[in-house]
Amino acid sequence: MRKETRGPDGRLVMLEAEPASSDDERLARHAGLVLVREVLQLRRALPADPPPPLALRPFRSGVDDQAFLDVNNRAFHWHPDQSGWTVDDLRRHEAEPWFDADGFLLHERDGRLVGFCWTKVHPATDEDPAMGEIYVIATDPDVEGQGLGRALTLAGLAHLAARGLEVGMLHVEGSNTRARHLYERLGFTEHSAHRWWAPEGTPPPVA
16 A cells, blocks of 8 residues: 655655555655654464463443553553543444453552453455464553563463464554664564655654
């Protein structure tokens, strides 16, 4: 997919490409555009290493809404797509045919939600096998640096593998080097990239 946005004079003012290629990069450079956002798709074979012991339970709609939103919005305050979620945003996702509360895993400490791993299953297509996705994963900023992100990722991958899936995938911002390093250590490799180019100083666009 390539989407070109041009000004009244026909000049290219934004280029979006997924999967992005070297041809897209050359076109953007020729137009004087710079990379303003990059979302990488990473994949790995399943099963992964077993997760450490971690108390998890499924998400309960109507009960866990605000706790999830609080952690999500604190963790993703900087994110173009994931920040500022409301109950309406959550409900729209719950209405998707792929939504499965059993794959929306929550971890609490002292009765307080501190992390979650929301998974998603993609059926097989002509291009790809059936895949299990770490759709959204986050820890409360108060518990960062304690290894919870790694444990939640492995727990999500174990859940997907238990469903018979042999490929795991996720998306990560190219600028999020901390998360990228974690996923690389867990065996993920880059499969493709979704990129946007625009004039320098343009805010990251919403996917």
